[in-house]
Structure formats: C-alpha cells, structure tokens
Amino acid sequence: MSRSFCAYKKYLLALCVSVTFCYVSCNEKKESTTQKQLDTSILKEYDVEFLNSTVWLPPNYEKLTYEAIFELAKVSDDRFVNTLLQSSKEYRDKEEKPVFFRDELMPSNFIAIYPRPYLALTKEAASYYISDFAATMKREDQQYGRTSEIIEKRIKNFRGHKMVKLKVKQEFAFKNNHHFMQYFISSDIRSFMIIHIDVLNNDYELNFKELSLKSN
Structure with missing residues (x-):
C-alpha cells in the first residue's frame, strides 16, 4: 500500500471525526439554548x-x-372556590x-x-x-x-x-x-x-x- 494512499485514509478519518464532533457539538448547543419563553405581548x-x-x-x-374575596365567598356557588376563599381567613x-x-x-x-x-x-x-x-x-x-x-x-x-x-x-x-x-x-x-x-x-x-x- 503506497504512502500517499495511507495518508489519504488518515485524512478521511480525521475529516470524519471532525465533522462528527462538529455535528454533536452544534446539536448540544441547540438543545441547551432552546427553552420555552413566555410571550408577554x-x-x-x-x-x-x-x-x-x-x-x-x-x-x-x-x-x-x-377584602373583596370574602364578599365573593358569600355569593359563590362553587364549593371549591368558596372553600379556597374561606381558608384565606387565616391570613x-x-x-x-x-x-x-x-x-x-x-x-x-x-x-x-x-x-x-x-x-x-x-x-x-x-x-x-x-x-x-x-x-x-x-x-x-x-x-x-x-x-x-x-x-x-x-x-x-x-x-x-x-x-x-x-x-x-x-x-x-x-x-x-x-x-x-x-x-x-x-x-x-x-x-x-x-x-x-x-x-x-x-x-x-x-x-x-x-x-x-x-x-x-
């Protein structure tokens, strides 16, 4: 096998490793920076x-x-909401x-x-x-x-x-x-x-x- 062919194989291997590293690094960066943001508009x-x-x-x-929540509690027909409001009396x-x-x-x-x-x-x-x-x-x-x-x-x-x-x-x-x-x-x-x-x-x-x- 000639020296030039061996050198070519090493070049291809290095190129593949470089491309793979770049692909993984780019994906990791994308995943780490992609987060849901609250749209306040x-x-x-x-x-x-x-x-x-x-x-x-x-x-x-x-x-x-x-003060208004206690007035609401008097007229609310929702048992869950009413219980929620009444429990606030402790504050x-x-x-x-x-x-x-x-x-x-x-x-x-x-x-x-x-x-x-x-x-x-x-x-x-x-x-x-x-x-x-x-x-x-x-x-x-x-x-x-x-x-x-x-x-x-x-x-x-x-x-x-x-x-x-x-x-x-x-x-x-x-x-x-x-x-x-x-x-x-x-x-x-x-x-x-x-x-x-x-x-x-x-x-x-x-x-x-x-x-x-x-x-x-």
Missing part, C-alpha cells in the same frame, strides 16, 4: 405585593382585593396577604397565590409534600363526596428555584368535574404556593416560573 402584568414581584396573566383576569391578621385573580369571562377560573412558611425542597421534602397532599385530598374526598386523582406530579429545578407541580382531576356526583393545579415553589430564602383552577385546563407554568425568578 398578549398578557397583562399584575402586582404580587408579598413577593415584591409581578405575574403575567391574560388580560381578562381581574385582581381581587383581600387576616398577618402582614403578608395572599393575592387572588379571577377570570372575568369565565368566573370559575381562579388563581390564588399564598405566602407559605419556608421549606427547602430537597428530594425527601418534596416527596413528603406530595404524600401529605395525597393523604389530605383523600380525607377531603370522603368529607365532600368526591373522587380526586393526581394525574401529574413533577419536581422541577430552574435557575436556583425548585417547584413541586401537582395536577388534579376531581369528579363530583352531581356537579361538573374540574381540574386544578397546585404549585409549591421555593428559592433559597422563601416559599409560596399557587392554586390554579381552569375549566379549559390551561397551564400557566411558564407564567409562574417567571414570577418566581423575579421574586426576592
């Missing part, structure tokens, strides 16, 4: 005072004052108050953002949180005559924050079924919880992540 910004931050939501949402004498939003076009759509005691979301703590949530939901099912099922549960990390996301389907004997999502989010210094009820099953995870990253 069709959203409206609302204050979340206790987080010293803002959340982007569809413009058909209205922000409710803390009456606290400095940090939860924030509520209701869809003006579909009043059953509801978002509640609650201050919560700080919890470092280790894997063990997150797993315990999910187990405790499931046990509490089971007790309430017996109390209210419903059936609940966790159809999505995730533990997520993003830019120094950790999130437990739970999506629940609830079925009632004589009422319309619905879904709701609960998020528990922790940074290095604080925790908060979000409950999102949506009859069309819309998912605002990106909106709540954006809120998390701006809070301090």
